[in-house]
Amino acid sequence: MKRILPACTLVLVMAGAVGANDDGGFAYKKAAAVNHLMEYMVKPSMDTVKAYREAGGPSGKEEWQTAFGAVSMVVEAAQLTLMDGRVKDDPWKQGAEEVVAAGRDAMLGAYRMDTDGYAKALKAMSAGCKTCHDVHKKKDE
Numbered sequence: 001m002k003r004i005l006p007a008c009t010l011v012l013v014m015a016g017a018v019g020a021n022d023d024g025g026f027a028y029k030k031a032a033a034v035n036h037l038m039e040y041m042v043k044p045s046m047d048t049v050k051a052y053r054e055a056g057g058p059s060g061k062e063e064w065q066t067a068f069g070a071v072s073m074v075v076e077a078a079q080l081t082l083m084d085g086r087v088k089d090d091p092w093k094q095g096a097e098e099v100v101a102a103g104r105d106a107m108l109g110a111y112r113m114d115t116d117g118y119a120k121a122l123k124a125m126s127a128g129c130k131t132c133h134d135v136h137k138k139k140d141e
Contacts, residue, residue, distance in 0.1 A: 029084060030080070030085075037077045038077070041073050041077040042074055042077045044070075045070040045073040045074050045077075046070070046074060048066060048070040049070050049071060049074075052066075053119070057118065057119065058118075061113070068107055068110035068111055071107050071110060071122075071125075074099065074103055075104060091132055091134070092135070095132030096128070098127060098131060101128075102124035102125035102128055103121070105117070105124070106121035106122050
């Protein structure tokens with residue numbers, strides 16, 4: 001009995017540690033194709049980003065919040081393109097990872113209402129998009 005109690009305690013502690021890292025049993029399974037992510041998440045968000053860029057950047061708290069939201073959708077879509085078997089090759093992976101990293105910087109710039117930081121991060125984010133699009137986007141699109 002003296003040996004069983006410590007063993008049971010150890011098993012319960014380990015089970016608790018594993019359970020603490022569990023996401024509640026939810027397993028991600030893709031529901032949308034990449035072209036749908038691009039059409040319904042990325043394009044509308046990038047249209048917003050482009051409009052602010054052409055206007056010289058967001059102005060006022062509400063526009064900065066909208067810019068933050070638009071960039072966050074692009075970042076989320078880029079992360080989704082890296083999940084559940086969607087990656088086709090190195091340019092795809094590299095481009096999406098660049099978008100995620102630069103997009104997070106752009107989100108921070110928008111949160112801080114930092115025009116220069118936001119613009120610099122958007123330029124890097126666009127380069128990430130180009131990395132993948134040069135290989136995978138049809139030329140007539």
